[in-house]
Amino acid sequence: MATKTWKIEKDLCRCCHAEGTFDNLAEPRTFLEKEEVYSDMLRECLDLDIPPVPGELCAITYSICNACITRLRDACNFKKQVQDCEQRFMTLYYKNAIQGLNTETVVKEELEVSIDDNHSDDDIETIVLKKEEDDDDDSFMDRDDDDDDMSEDFAITKKPTTSMKTRSKPKAKPKAPPVKKEKPQPQPKKKAEPKPVKEKKGEDSFTLTVGGDGTKTYTCNLCESSYKKRSCFTQHYKHVHLKLRPKLRGCHLCDVKVPGYMRAFHMEEHGLPAPSCGACGKKFAYPWQVLQHQKFHHMGEAKYRCEPCNLTFMRGGDYNRHQNKHMDVKMFKCELCGKAFKWGKGLKTHMMIHNNIRRHVCIVCRESFVQSSSLKYHMVKRHPETI
Structure with missing residues (x-):
């Protein structure tokens, strides 16, 4: 195939x-x-x-x-x-x-209608009508229209089929008294909700600066402190400006308060051992770190594995940085001379040559160099007696 x-x-x-x-x-x-x-x-x-x-x-x-x-x-x-x-x-x-709206319950009212007392008790009785549906009123009026031979003064009541007491009907349908409409009770006023504060554009908590060698610098807009990593600036902003410092945990054997990651090592002073690996004896702050250490270093479990060199990694960031070794792509390029480098550290060292930054100085002749390898070569050739 x-x-x-x-x-x-x-x-x-x-x-x-x-x-x-x-x-x-x-x-x-x-x-x-x-x-x-x-x-x-x-x-x-x-x-x-x-x-x-x-x-x-x-x-x-x-x-x-x-x-x-x-x-x-x-x-x-x-x-x-x-x-x-x-x-x-x-x-x-x-x-x-x-807050939510309160639903009001609607109660139906019963209307009591009484007939005038002009007639005798033998002719009619007092009738209490409950007005519930319009269909009942229409059927009642239909029955009066069918009795054309009857006088206008009185209407003969027909006996119902069921065993109910017969009652005479009035000459006409009495008018219902006017229904008093109850005024709806005023609902309580809602509390004014606080309006969320809108963040204005450009008012960020830090300023990002990218140097010629590709290095990033995070500068705090409140105190102008600079950091090379975003995580370091975030920690500074939370701890210093927002006052969100890590909570200190108290020791139940003394009055000392330490951060959570130092509590296990503090308890060793009182005779309680910190979580440690049984294979190599390394100590950790939390028990889950012991389990993670044993899985990777002693049991060989890893989430990421490099196929060309068969190296294993627990974090994706370490694995991605390692993959640059197997690439031919040089992503870091010098803007002055066009020379490209695979790693950002190589470009940073190269920029020191353009800026004439010589940090490594010979202790014998005081000649300075950009790279430490250049200083070592100088010591071997010029001052072999000092090695």
């Missing part, structure tokens, strides 16, 4: 398998003054991790088309909308700022 060959001439969209000239999944793009990385958007919004393949197919098969980009943006925006609406709803709910 012949095998079918898939020939790819142009870029391949990994989301719909369309071919054309598309954007790389890992390269950052700017849309409406916001930076987008489509592989990160797939991971954060849809929990999908699309790894690149090694070899010559890496560059042409790790891309996404414009139609899929539009649908991905809509999915991310919808997820953010749902999260914002749910957070606003729960905030108002716990503040008792949401």
Whole structure:
């Protein structure tokens, strides 16, 4: 049986398998003054991790088309909308700022109609009519019209088929007294709901700066502190400005309060051992970390495995960074001389040459170098006696 060959001439969209000239999944793009990385958007919004393949197919098969980009943006925006609406709803709910309409019960009134006392008791009796449906009134009037031979003063009552007491009928249908309409009670006024504060555009909590070597810097707009990682800035903003510091847990044997991740090591001072691995003796803060350590290091269980070199990884980020070793694509390019590098660290070191930043200094002749390898080579050639 012949095998079918898939020939790819142009870029391949990994989301719909369309071919054309598309954007790389890992390269950052700017849309409406916001930076987008489509592989990160797939991971954060849809929990999908699309790894690149090694070899010559890496560059042409790790891309996404414009139609899929539009649908991905809509999915991310919808997820953010749902999260914002749910957070606003729960905030108002716990503040008792949401009220419902109280349904009013409608009670039917019974109308009592009495006949005039001009006639004798032998002729007619007092009749109490309950007006419930219009059909009963129509049938009553029909019976009066059929009795053409009767006088206008009195109407003869017909005996019903059932064993009920016969009663004389009045000469005419008495008029019902006017029904007093009750005024609807005014409903209590609703409490004014607090309007949610709208965030103004441009008032972000940090400013992102991208250097010439591709390094990112997150600067706090409140205190102008700078951080190289987004997670470090987030921790700074929560702990310093929002005062959301980690809760301290008290020790039941002394008055010391420590963070949760340090509590197990503090309890060792009182003779209670911290969670540790029985195979290698390594200590951890929580028991689940022991189980994760044993599965990966001692039992060989891993979620990600590199096929070319047979290395295993527990986290998807470590696996994706490792895949760059098997790629021929050099994504980090110098804007001054055009030289490209596979790793961002290589571009950062290369930019020190253009900026003449020499951090490694010889202790003998005080000659400085950009790279530590250049200093080692200098020591071997010029000062071998110091080695």
